[in-house]
Amino acid sequence: MxxxxxxxxxxxxxxxxxxxxxxxxxxxxxxxxxxxxxxxxxxxxxxxxxxxxxxxxxxxxxxxxxxxxxxxxxxxxxxxxxxxxxxxxxxxxxxxxxxxDELLSGRENLQLVADLKRVRSSGQVVTRLLERFDLVDAADKLAATxxxxxxxxxxxxxxxxxxxxxxxxxxxxxxxxxxxxxxxxxxxxxxxxxxxxxxxxxxxxxxxxxxxxxxxxxxxxxxxxxxxxxxxxxRVPGTHVRLRFDTLAALDGAARLLSGSVRDDQELTLRVPSDGGSRSLRALLEKLDENLINAEEFSVHTPDLDDVFLALTGRPKVEAVAT
Incomplete structure (x- = not known):
């Protein structure tokens, strides 16, 4: 690969x-x-x-x-x-x-590494790094603190x-x-x-x-x-569009119209499987509009890397095939 x-x-x-x-x-x-x-x-x-x-x-x-x-x-x-x-x-x-090294200060730790690497103008290098990493105030305190x-x-x-x-x-x-x-x-x-x-x-x-x-x-x-x-x-299934409606009637109509959707009557929301792309999202909203159904809010939800990790790892070794 x-x-x-x-x-x-x-x-x-x-x-x-x-x-x-x-x-x-x-x-x-x-x-x-x-x-x-x-x-x-x-x-x-x-x-x-x-x-x-x-x-x-x-x-x-x-x-x-x-x-x-x-x-x-x-x-x-x-x-x-x-x-x-x-x-x-x-x-x-x-x-x-x-x-x-906890027995050295921040400045001394940096100076030690600079000396080991034989860095030219090591004092200037140490000062610049202390500034860059916001350690100036603690530069001369022991790293243990x-x-x-x-x-x-x-x-x-x-x-x-x-x-x-x-x-x-x-x-x-x-x-x-x-x-x-x-x-x-x-x-x-x-x-x-x-x-x-x-x-x-x-x-x-x-x-x-x-x-x-x-x-x-x-x-x-x-x-x-x-x-x-x-x-x-x-690559991981689970991308969907979440629609929220202002009435139960609107939710009912959308649920009948959009096959494969999952409804939540308490929240007046509908979860509709989708690839999350602009074309499919536009087609979805146009379909609602053609049937005079108004969604108060909509949002696209995609899997995160946690979902990817769980989906791709932890299988028996014989199943772990590179793609």
Whole structure:
């Protein structure tokens, strides 16, 4: 399966990550079963799947932390096996848990990473990152005193030392409150606007829906679906138009007219199966108008990524067939 990330329906240029036939096993347990995908530069690519689906193994291989059994992987134009140093020079990795030293201040954590990477003008780099991640006021306080959101911001700031082209984010908002999660989403969008490529794994499907240009779903180590969030949601049945009427008579008339609809007498609403497209919606409203039935309100409801996830994962291994 060849997956090319897009934004606003158009190709986004050169490929940041190219994976073909990627396989990995531990003894008799197959963790990755020949997966293929590409990630366009300057996009957010999200990999979803239940625990044990192979997400972390994929990230570890792409980040040169683990070797695959078979397949080819190029990150930033470099082969992960033969050009490991070059790959590491263009990537940053932020794990599920913030990797900050609690005995150091925020500034000292950043300075330590800058020194390890031999960054030029490191003091200026540290100051700029503290400002960018709204950590100036807490810069000289011990990281042990930081809130969860501040620790994640510091962790991400540390990842950006050295200006990596590609960043792997493993569940970056786990445990954060809604306000901190949205703040982190804003940071991710800013990085992408600057041309950074984001490879995101997350347990929050609304996060992938908000951020991802392209989504791949893994199950039992195999790719079971790929596409934009909108494309994946269209694959799952359940899209419908919800009509609300002001009288029971109008509801009765609409229910008789629209076959397959489901009524709610208490709410005076009718749920009508639909593909959600403008043509079918126009035909529906015209049909009501021709029969002198007026709907006070209407809205289109589509499945979300939770519905996609539940529909595509968790099946027995023999049924998990890539599409």
């Amino acid at each position: 060849d997956v090319r990330a897009v934004r606003n329906g158009a190709p986004m240029g050169k490929t940041a990550i190219a994976v073909a036939g990627l396989s990995k096993s531990y003894g008799d347990k197959v963790v990755l079963d020949g997966i293929d995908f590409e990630v366009a530069a300057g996009s957010v690519f999200s990999m979803l799947g239940p625990n044990g689906a192979g997400k972390t193994t994929t990230v570890n291989i792409l980040a040169t932390l683990m070797k695959a059994d078979a397949g080819s992987v190029r990150v930033g134009g470099h082969d992960v096996l033969t050009a490991t140093r070059q790959v590491r020079s263009v990537i940053g990795v932020t794990g599920q848990f913030a990797a900050v 930081y809130s969860g959101g501040m620790r994640r911001r510091l962790d991400l700031a540390m990842t950006l030392v050295g200006d990596p082209q590609i960043i792997f984010l493993d569940e970056p908002t786990t445990g954060l409150d809604p306000r901190s999660r949205r703040a982190m989403w804003g940071i991710v969008r800013e990085m992408v606007a600057d041309g950074v490529t984001i490879f995101l794994t997350t347990q929050y499907l609304d996060e992938a829906d908000q951020l991802a240009d392209q989504v791949v779903v893994l199950d039992h180590g195999r790719m079971v679906a790929a596409g934009t969030p909108a494309e994946l949601k269209r």
